[in-house]
Amino acid sequence: MGFEKTIYETAIEKGISRRDFLKACTALAATLGLDYSQTSNVVQAMETNKRVPVIWLQLMDCTGCSESFIRSSHPRTENVLLDMISLEYSEVLSAASGYQIEANRERVMEEYKGEYILAVEGNVTDAEFLTVAGHSALETLKETAKHAKAVIAYGSCASWGGIAAAHPNPTNARSVDDVIKGVPVMKVPGCPPIAEVMTGVIAHVITFGRLPELDGKGRPKAFYKLRIHDKCNRRAYFDAGLFVESFDDEGAKIGYCLYKVGCKGPTTYNSCAEMRWNGGVSYPIQSGNPCIGCSEKDFWDEGPFFTRRAKIPGTQTTVNPEKVGLYAAGVTVAGIAAHATATAVKKKQDEKNSTEDI
Amino acid sequence: MTERIVVDPVTRIEGHLRIEADIQNGVIQDAYSSGTGIRGIEQIVTGRDPRDVWAFVQRICGVCTTTHALASVRSVEDALDIKIPRNAQLIREIMNEVIFVHDHVVHFYHLHALDWVDVVSALSADPDETSKVAQSISDWAKSSPGYFREVQLKVQKIVDSGQLGIFANGYWGHEAYKLPPEVNLLAVAHYLEALDWQKEIVKIHAILGGKNPHPHYVVGGMATPIDINGDNAVNASQLMQISEIIDDAMEFVNKVYIPDLLAIGSFYKDWLHGGGVQNYMSYGDFSTGDVRDIELYRMPRGIILNGNLNEVLDVDPKDPEQIKEFIDHSWYSYDGNEAGDGKHPWEGETTLKYSGPKAPFKQLNTDEKYSWIKAPRWNEHPMEVGPLARIMVGYAKGQPEIVAIVDDTLKKLNVPLSALQSALGRTVARGLETALIVKWLRNDMDELIANIKNGDQITFNSTKWEPSTWPKNAKGVGWMEAPRGALGHWVTIEDGLTSSYQAVVPTTWLATPKDHKGQIGPYEAALKGTPVANAEQPLEILRIVHSFDPCLACAVHLTDLENKKTTEIRVG
Numbered sequence: 001m002g003f004e005k006t007i008y009e010t011a012i013e014k015g016i017s018r019r020d021f022l023k024a025c026t027a028l029a030a031t032l033g034l035d036y037s038q039t040s041n042v043v044q045a046m047e048t049n050k051r052v053p054v055i056w057l058q059l060m061d062c063t064g065c066s067e068s069f070i071r072s073s074h075p076r077t078e079n080v081l082l083d084m085i086s087l088e089y090s091e092v093l094s095a096a097s098g099y100q101i102e103a104n105r106e107r108v109m110e111e112y113k114g115e116y117i118l119a120v121e122g123n124v125t126d127a128e129f130l131t132v133a134g135h136s137a138l139e140t141l142k143e144t145a146k147h148a149k150a151v152i153a154y155g156s157c158a159s160w161g162g163i164a165a166a167h168p169n170p171t172n173a174r175s176v177d178d179v180i181k182g183v184p185v186m187k188v189p190g191c192p193p194i195a196e197v198m199t200g201v202i203a204h205v206i207t208f209g210r211l212p213e214l215d216g217k218g219r220p221k222a223f224y225k226l227r228i229h230d231k232c233n234r235r236a237y238f239d240a241g242l243f244v245e246s247f248d249d250e251g252a253k254i255g256y257c258l259y260k261v262g263c264k265g266p267t268t269y270n271s272c273a274e275m276r277w278n279g280g281v282s283y284p285i286q287s288g289n290p291c292i293g294c295s296e297k298d299f300w301d302e303g304p305f306f307t308r309r310a311k312i313p314g315t316q317t318t319v320n321p322e323k324v325g326l327y328a329a330g331v332t333v334a335g336i337a338a339h340a341t342a343t344a345v346k347k348k349q350d351e352k353n354s355t356e357d358i
Numbered sequence: 359m360t361e362r363i364v365v366d367p368v369t370r371i372e373g374h375l376r377i378e379a380d381i382q383n384g385v386i387q388d389a390y391s392s393g394t395g396i397r398g399i400e401q402i403v404t405g406r407d408p409r410d411v412w413a414f415v416q417r418i419c420g421v422c423t424t425t426h427a428l429a430s431v432r433s434v435e436d437a438l439d440i441k442i443p444r445n446a447q448l449i450r451e452i453m454n455e456v457i458f459v460h461d462h463v464v465h466f467y468h469l470h471a472l473d474w475v476d477v478v479s480a481l482s483a484d485p486d487e488t489s490k491v492a493q494s495i496s497d498w499a500k501s502s503p504g505y506f507r508e509v510q511l512k513v514q515k516i517v518d519s520g521q522l523g524i525f526a527n528g529y530w531g532h533e534a535y536k537l538p539p540e541v542n543l544l545a546v547a548h549y550l551e552a553l554d555w556q557k558e559i560v561k562i563h564a565i566l567g568g569k570n571p572h573p574h575y576v577v578g579g580m581a582t583p584i585d586i587n588g589d590n591a592v593n594a595s596q597l598m599q600i601s602e603i604i605d606d607a608m609e610f611v612n613k614v615y616i617p618d619l620l621a622i623g624s625f626y627k628d629w630l631h632g633g634g635v636q637n638y639m640s641y642g643d644f645s646t647g648d649v650r651d652i653e654l655y656r657m658p659r660g661i662i663l664n665g666n667l668n669e670v671l672d673v674d675p676k677d678p679e680q681i682k683e684f685i686d687h688s689w690y691s692y693d694g695n696e697a698g699d700g701k702h703p704w705e706g707e708t709t710l711k712y713s714g715p716k717a718p719f720k721q722l723n724t725d726e727k728y729s730w731i732k733a734p735r736w737n738e739h740p741m742e743v744g745p746l747a748r749i750m751v752g753y754a755k756g757q758p759e760i761v762a763i764v765d766d767t768l769k770k771l772n773v774p775l776s777a778l779q780s781a782l783g784r785t786v787a788r789g790l791e792t793a794l795i796v797k798w799l800r801n802d803m804d805e806l807i808a809n810i811k812n813g814d815q816i817t818f819n820s821t822k823w824e825p826s827t828w829p830k831n832a833k834g835v836g837w838m839e840a841p842r843g844a845l846g847h848w849v850t851i852e853d854g855l856t857s858s859y860q861a862v863v864p865t866t867w868l869a870t871p872k873d874h875k876g877q878i879g880p881y882e883a884a885l886k887g888t889p890v891a892n893a894e895q896p897l898e899i900l901r902i903v904h905s906f907d908p909c910l911a912c913a914v915h916l917t918d919l920e921n922k923k924t925t926e927i928r929v930g
Contacts, residue, residue: 062911086523
């Protein structure tokens with residue numbers, strides 16, 4: 001049963017023209033962070049691949065990742081759900097409850113051994129802090145991951161342990177890859193991740209049958225290779241040494257840099273500044289709010305959020321915001337140099353990690 | 359013979375909920391509601407900068423995505439006596455109204471509809487007839503026979519593929535489904551439309567708060583600068599975009615959601631199960647001025663006991679005697695004791711002490727402790743909160759807009775007021791308040807534009823930003839109406855840091871286990887006495903529980919003021 005039709009066939013049956021199909025593939029390639037020359041590979045993959053079964057487990061979470069996922073514009077959520085994947089287990093969307101939904105999970109594990117994708121949202125806790133269907137969620141995760149083709153750890157909780165793992169970590173919260181070994185795990189951090197990043201990585205796995213290229217921390221390079229700072233709309237003001245001193249001051253209106261009110265953009269790897277949120281409408285910094293660094297490991301314990309005291313990566317430099325204010329021009333030069341170094345170091349780390357076939 | 363049936367996980371909710379029910383002769387005798395997971399966010403925020411806490415507690419829930427952040431900044435501003443600018447008030451109102459409209463529409467179509475709508479039955483619908491039905495209830499543009507034929511084809515292909523995905527293994531064909539195939543098809547089409555629409559309205563959060571889920575806030579107002587001519591602030595074109603999204607939202611609510619609700623509801627108006635405790639509580643919200651000015655609330659504050667609409671009592675979240683949480687059937691201890699007195703949230707303590715069965719297990723010991731959810735009570739009464747409670751309190755208090763929309767709807771459905779005290783009534787109440795709130799959203803946006811036009815562009819009050827301006831000790835409460843009901847965050851601040859934090863959330867009130875007196879809560883009471891046609895497919899349980907829109911990650915949380923206590927828990 002199932003699997004008779006390819007994504008292309010489904011699209012054609014829905015009345016989509018060949019031309020529009022090719023356009024969609026080009027857009028998808030762009031979303032996946034691929035070079036234009038790669039488009040033909042996307043087309044070929046979409047012509048021959050079929051809907052992939054997905055089991056989506058919610059561990060100790062807030063459902064923010066599922067909520068973000070259903071906000072996707074490119075590709076649209078409906079297309080993801082009806083044309084690209086077959087979401088057979090989701091506590092948020094599944095019609096079935098109770099033992100009927102558990103039966104779905106067991107059926108997929110049996111019928112599609114080694115072929116299904118396991119998406120995980122939320123962190124792992126000790127057994128008594130989360131049971132689902134009378135089973136420890138920890139054990140269910142291990143059992144379901146065993147025969148998955150790949151595991152996608154969606155969000156900062158699944159990727160790093162997230163908020164529950166912040167001090168004093170009352171439930172012994174951990175990341176998914178802390179307990180899952182022997183199956184490829186891709187981390188898609190963010191609290192939550194951007195919708196199109198979430199659908200983009202799943203589209204990549206479906207299109208190419210393997211995880212996208214990952215960086216040294218297990219994140220897809222396409223979306224996490226740059227800091228928010230690198231593409232920030234307020235970047236020119238950082239370089240010019242012009243900073244917001246207090247929310248809603250004149251500088252904030254003009255678009256000065258939010259560094260002094262705590263912005264973690266310079267140390268946060270994510271696509272917010274480039275892709276922006278909710279269909280490209282805005283992102284925190286554009287709306288006057290300092291980045292809290294929500295895609296970085298342990299960011300919850302690196303506050304206070306509105307005081308800037310973080311280190312520039314790749315250096316031992318702790319930047320004192322007052323000095324930044326006083327010697328703005330000088331520090332800017334140092335800042336740029338530090339960024340360049342950090343980027344170079346990062347690139348080297350990334351190059352060590354090759355794409356893993358799965 | 360009594361049979362215990364278990365629904366775990368209850369899906370199409372937020373979080374992890376388990377329902378156990380004793381059934382005898384096809385009727386539920388007793389029901390038990392259990393929250394089966396916990397993280398510990400209140401403990402995590404203790405000792406942190408109170409200006410940061412909104413970001414932490416916002417992650418209590420990614421569905422009520424803006425809600426807890428707002429309650430948190432209100433609690434800190436209450437503690438420190440900070441007044442926020444009018445623009446910030448309006449922006450916050452707009453963001454809260456957006457979450458209500460978004461959340462209720464998503465609840466109706468994606469979380470609740472499949473309890474009333476049989477997706478598979480839509481395959482046998484005549485699209486021409488569906489089109490006629492659609493055009494008779496609304497002038498929404500997408501209503502041609504061809505459109506519905508296309509939707510039907512879409513569903514047909516999913517079924518034919520053998521991969522039903524999110525629709526796999528539902529209770530399709532269950533005898534409790536009453537809609538004709540044509541109406542089922544209409545509902546399925548709108549399920550898909552609503553999926554597409556919901557991502558549009560939250561763009562307002564992205565413009566004003568940077569992103570959704572989890573938009574940004576700041577104590578003292580909003581960080582969002584306004585400059586109508588600027589290119590890095592909220593400018594004229596963004597205000598225009600917000601306005602257009604609001605107009606679209608009004609259209610979707612009035613032309614799709616409400617007509618669907620009444621059309622579907624009219625087929626089920628004899629199914630009046632799921633009333634529950636009949637005590638209703640609303641903190642009130644949607645002020646036309648300062649949030650602390652209760653007189654200006656469009657959604658009134660009050661308490662109704664035993665369904666007596668002739669008397670509305672007052673509720674005061676600051677009164678140490680009124681609101682208390684009990685743990686007699688919850689996996690916690692208070693001062694080392696596992697049962698006994700309740701604690702007001704300012705004195706609250708939540709030390710984890712799991713004593714449930716070791717997984718894997720078949721059944722909880724419901725005579726003892728059986729949930730991570732505490733039992734909050736108002737003057738020792740269990741209370742229903744949420745859309746029905748708000749509508750009941752508003753109706754009893756004579757709020758003209760609420761009275762008008764309720765009376766009009768009862769007339770259309772040809773049912774008495776008492777019919778609202780049911781699962782379906784709760785679902786109708788949710789729709790009615792959405793129709794009101796989307797209107798208030800329009801009003802508040804108009805006022806924001808007018809205020810800006812008059813030259814006021816201020817969004818932030820910095821006078822008490824620095825901790826050096828704060829008193830040594832302070833305590834506050836941030837109350838609000840969240841989509842699911844009355845929400846309170848209680849904070850105490852010492853020497854510039856958060857010294858204790860407690861959230862008592864809507865689903866804690868609703869999904870509460872028994873209390874110190876053995877009193878059951880709204881879920882448990884609403885399930886009791888309900889007939890279940892097929893114990894293998896307890897659709898009735900889902901209908902009733904979903905009508906409350908459960909949000910479990912909100913309901914389970916802990917505070918432990920002394921870190922050493924957590925060590926004991928881990929050992930256990």
